[in-house]
Amino acid sequence: MRVDIGNTLAATATPGVSRATLDRLDDRVAAAHERIRRGRDEREHGYAALALPDDADPAAVRAATDGFDPAAVLVVGIGGSALGASTLAAALPAPDDAPPVHALDNVDPAHAERLLDDLPLDETVVNVVSRSGTTAETLANFLVVRDAMRSAGVDWTERTLVTTGDAGPLRRLADRHDLPTLRVPDGVPGRFSVLSPVGTAAAALRGADVEALLAGARSAAAGLSGSLFETPGYAYGAVAHALDRRGATSNAMVPYAEALEPFAEWFAQLWAESLGKDGLGQTPLRALGATDQHSQLQLYRAGRRDKLVTLVRPAERDAGLPVPDVPEDVRYLDGASLGDLLDAEFRATEASLAAAGRPSVRVELDRLDARSVGELLYGLEAACVLVGELADVETFTQPAVEWGKTAARGLLGADGEAEREAAAAVAAKERLVVDGD
Amino acid sequence: MRVDIGNTLAATATPGVSRATLDRLDDRVAAAHERIRRGRDEREHGYAALALPDDADPAAVRAATDGFDPAAVLVVGIGGSALGASTLAAALPAPDDAPPVHALDNVDPAHAERLLDDLPLDETVVNVVSRSGTTAETLANFLVVRDAMRSAGVDWTERTLVTTGDAGPLRRLADRHDLPTLRVPDGVPGRFSVLSPVGTAAAALRGADVEALLAGARSAAAGLSGSLFETPGYAYGAVAHALDRRGATSNAMVPYAEALEPFAEWFAQLWAESLGKDGLGQTPLRALGATDQHSQLQLYRAGRRDKLVTLVRPAERDAGLPVPDVPEDVRYLDGASLGDLLDAEFRATEASLAAAGRPSVRVELDRLDARSVGELLYGLEAACVLVGELADVETFTQPAVEWGKTAARGLLGADGEAEREAAAAVAAKERLVVDGD
Numbered sequence: 001m002r003v004d005i006g007n008t009l010a011a012t013a014t015p016g017v018s019r020a021t022l023d024r025l026d027d028r029v030a031a032a033h034e035r036i037r038r039g040r041d042e043r044e045h046g047y048a049a050l051a052l053p054d055d056a057d058p059a060a061v062r063a064a065t066d067g068f069d070p071a072a073v074l075v076v077g078i079g080g081s082a083l084g085a086s087t088l089a090a091a092l093p094a095p096d097d098a099p100p101v102h103a104l105d106n107v108d109p110a111h112a113e114r115l116l117d118d119l120p121l122d123e124t125v126v127n128v129v130s131r132s133g134t135t136a137e138t139l140a141n142f143l144v145v146r147d148a149m150r151s152a153g154v155d156w157t158e159r160t161l162v163t164t165g166d167a168g169p170l171r172r173l174a175d176r177h178d179l180p181t182l183r184v185p186d187g188v189p190g191r192f193s194v195l196s197p198v199g200t201a202a203a204a205l206r207g208a209d210v211e212a213l214l215a216g217a218r219s220a221a222a223g224l225s226g227s228l229f230e231t232p233g234y235a236y237g238a239v240a241h242a243l244d245r246r247g248a249t250s251n252a253m254v255p256y257a258e259a260l261e262p263f264a265e266w267f268a269q270l271w272a273e274s275l276g277k278d279g280l281g282q283t284p285l286r287a288l289g290a291t292d293q294h295s296q297l298q299l300y301r302a303g304r305r306d307k308l309v310t311l312v313r314p315a316e317r318d319a320g321l322p323v324p325d326v327p328e329d330v331r332y333l334d335g336a337s338l339g340d341l342l343d344a345e346f347r348a349t350e351a352s353l354a355a356a357g358r359p360s361v362r363v364e365l366d367r368l369d370a371r372s373v374g375e376l377l378y379g380l381e382a383a384c385v386l387v388g389e390l391a392d393v394e395t396f397t398q399p400a401v402e403w404g405k406t407a408a409r410g411l412l413g414a415d416g417e418a419e420r421e422a423a424a425a426v427a428a429k430e431r432l433v434v435d436g437d
Numbered sequence: 438m439r440v441d442i443g444n445t446l447a448a449t450a451t452p453g454v455s456r457a458t459l460d461r462l463d464d465r466v467a468a469a470h471e472r473i474r475r476g477r478d479e480r481e482h483g484y485a486a487l488a489l490p491d492d493a494d495p496a497a498v499r500a501a502t503d504g505f506d507p508a509a510v511l512v513v514g515i516g517g518s519a520l521g522a523s524t525l526a527a528a529l530p531a532p533d534d535a536p537p538v539h540a541l542d543n544v545d546p547a548h549a550e551r552l553l554d555d556l557p558l559d560e561t562v563v564n565v566v567s568r569s570g571t572t573a574e575t576l577a578n579f580l581v582v583r584d585a586m587r588s589a590g591v592d593w594t595e596r597t598l599v600t601t602g603d604a605g606p607l608r609r610l611a612d613r614h615d616l617p618t619l620r621v622p623d624g625v626p627g628r629f630s631v632l633s634p635v636g637t638a639a640a641a642l643r644g645a646d647v648e649a650l651l652a653g654a655r656s657a658a659a660g661l662s663g664s665l666f667e668t669p670g671y672a673y674g675a676v677a678h679a680l681d682r683r684g685a686t687s688n689a690m691v692p693y694a695e696a697l698e699p700f701a702e703w704f705a706q707l708w709a710e711s712l713g714k715d716g717l718g719q720t721p722l723r724a725l726g727a728t729d730q731h732s733q734l735q736l737y738r739a740g741r742r743d744k745l746v747t748l749v750r751p752a753e754r755d756a757g758l759p760v761p762d763v764p765e766d767v768r769y770l771d772g773a774s775l776g777d778l779l780d781a782e783f784r785a786t787e788a789s790l791a792a793a794g795r796p797s798v799r800v801e802l803d804r805l806d807a808r809s810v811g812e813l814l815y816g817l818e819a820a821c822v823l824v825g826e827l828a829d830v831e832t833f834t835q836p837a838v839e840w841g842k843t844a845a846r847g848l849l850g851a852d853g854e855a856e857r858e859a860a861a862a863v864a865a866k867e868r869l870v871v872d873g874d
Contacts, residue, residue: 001873004868078728080731106695107775107778107779108775110694110754136767139764141775172764220873232873250720258545259548268732268733269732272732272733272736273732275740277735277739279739281739281741288543289543294516294838295516295520295628296705297837297838298835299709299718299720300713303709305716306686307720323581324580327609329571330571330573332849338544338546341577344849345544348841348843352838355862356837398735401730403789404782404785404788407781407784407785408778412778413769414768422785422788426785429443429787430443430446432442432443432446433443434669436669
């Protein structure tokens with residue numbers, strides 16, 4: 001992975017960073033790296049995620065998944081228990097006949113019903129993922145899925161892979177029915193779990209090269225050093241942090257590859273949930289190149305100067321055949337392939353932001369293969385942890401979501417005191433309704 | 438459609454608006470409404486979009502689409518020429534056997550190839566959409582698709598529906614091969630064209646009720662008045678504008694329905710491209726309830742106070758059956774359906790934002806049907822046009838994207854002077870590369 005921060009320099013962009021700023025920041029990066037290295041070596045909560053390339057056990061994932069040969073994979077999880085699997089399923093190369101991966105990561109009854117109607121349940125593997133086993137959405141969805149399998153005469157115990165912690169209802173279920181089980185690693189928050197079985201099981205079911213993914217991540221891990229000028233992930237994190245403090249309070253993640261569209265969602269969770277606390281945190285925007293040039297670029301280039309744009313691409317890709325039968329109105333397309341057009345748009349968009357004095361970073365993978373994706377994901381996790389250190393926030397917790405969970409339980413009738421109080425607060429809502437009828 | 442702005446009041450939220458602010462704003466809304474009404478009545482550029490519920494000719498759409506009975510629909514377009522179709526295809530009810538709608542709205546060669554491999558080309562209708570007929574991505578994709586049909590022995594002239602303007606290569610093509618053709622209406626920018634054939638053709642091919650969609654939009658159009666307290670779309674626009682000026686420079690659109698996920702992308706284009714200019718414009722964030730409670734809510738509730746959250750839901754939906762076999766760890770789920778859980782989470786999230794003093798708006802549809810979706814889309818278009826008036830920006834242009842298009846043409850070898858200059862600027866890029874290898 002290469003990170004080019006040239007277009008964030010103050011000579012080009014406003015907000016921008018000077019070389020002197022980068023040199024000063026590099027001292028803080030060195031100190032932060034020591035903290036990160038220690039946390040990783042001692043497997044402290046959260047920091048343990050950066051040890052996953054070594055700690056993850058791909059053989060266990062293979063052992064749990066090799067017995068299946070599904071026509072489809074259904075991941076039942078939410079947030080960090082689904083986004084990693086979706087990211088890898090889309091980004092990693094797989095055989096032509098690899099099963100599609102669907103995520104049931106919402107509790108929309110119409111959507112769940114349609115998905116279950118469309119899936120060949122007798123040839124689907126269900127991978128239910130929840131560390132606690134008590135995540136409301138995940139458990140509810142799994143129970144609905146299991147019921148649908150039973151109703152379809154499918155033996156769900158033959159088609160269910162459980163990824164969970166050491167206790168809770170999913171662990172009990174797995175023990176009772178002797179289901180294949182993978183363990184959510186200790187000390188790794190969901191949004192940092194993509195390299196663990198939480199993310200890799202679905203990829204393995206597609207026949208993707210999980211070993212190469214981990215090898216790429218290991219190489220990025222080995223490359224972490226005390227200098228942003230030597231470590232792509234730290235270069236990205238340091239610049240994102242410096243720009244955030246200088247007014248770029250949003251960060252648009254724009255991969256130029258359809259296969260990386262879920263990756264942008266994964267990044268959005270990583271960034272938002274890790275750094276969005278204490279009134280701080282850069283807001284991640286999810287976009288896709290070249291498509292969103294026709295949707296978001298006007299704003300990025302001419303709106304408020306509060307955005308960093310992160311452009312991601314593979315340096316090499318199969319560009320496809322030349323576009324055939326080009327009419328004379330667009331003669332410049334003659335001889336160009338879709339890949340040539342996409343590449344020209346990538347470079348033109350990057351330059352168009354620079355010409356408007358807007359900061360952007362170029363993140364470049366060698367190509368879209370498992371190894372490069374491993375480098376990318378690890379590099380951005382390291383970037384996120386670095387930003388947390390530089391901003392002095394608690395990167396690995398998410399305390400602000402608890403109140404809503406308590407209130408939802410209260411609304412559904414849970415009778416604890418906290419639940420009753422929160423439910424009462426929901427009922428006290430301020431109203432000012434404008435009705436069209 | 439109902440819009441509840443109670444949780445944006447200063448008594449609840451920071452930033453927030455006071456009742457006095459709303460009253461003052463209402464005078465400006467009255468003046469803006471006069472401007473909007475005049476523009477609509479005289480079919481001025483852009484404002485003409487608000488006349489579409491009357492001007493759109495659903496019979497023409499039916500006539501152009503009735504001859505097809507496809508197994509799949511492929512929309513070839515980009516930006517406003519694809520997002521409206523995708524939005525309606527997902528949001529409008531359709532028969533169980535309605536064909537899926539795919540959008541080829543990027544120039545990723547691997548993605549295009551996979552999509553063409555997966556589609557039954559001899560049973561697919563291709564709807565190619567470009568007003569000028571010269572949009573690079575759309576034309577290139579269409580030529581690739583046509584070539585694939587020819588290679589598969591499919592008569593593409595029997596399976597292609599063209600939506601374009603009065604001139605250009607697509608119009609010539611349609612004339613030469615006598616293809617069914619729909620006309621992009623005059624004076625309607627792509628991002629405001631969802632109610633025109635640009636958006637409705639694919640929905641009609643699915644058998645959706647385009648007439649009811651337009652009837653809902655007509656009802657919203659008839660309801661536009663000079664007061665934000667009487668017009669839901671204006672209430673939304675006025676509050677979004679007031680909050681933007683008070684620091685809520687981002688606006689998270691969070692529908693609680695999977696069928697409205699593309700709607701959030703449609704809104705993001707509408708808002709970003711219309712209002713993102715002159716250093717202004719609220720940044721749209723695309724999210725999905727309840728899923729993104731496990732990804733973005735931590736940031737929305739505890740990050741910077743720079744966000745408005747817009748929560749959208751149908752007031753009524755089929756909640757589904759109770760979740761079966763609930764284990765005792767989560768007894769509060771006993772008797773609840775997925776819909777009950779989703780509804781509890783909607784209300785709990787809304788209250789959790791209010792408890793943290795964060796502004797949110799509730800947008801409520803009667804139900805997820807064509808009429809309500811028509812009200813929603815028209816209401817938000819009216820909101821957007823109102824914000825443009827209140828902020829004094831040119832709502833209906835997108836000048837900042839031209840430079841990049843010119844540069845991309847230059848990189849592909851177009852030999853105009855502007856193209857050569859822009860391509861040279863691309864080559865002059867500032868570099869500061871951190872390499873992991």
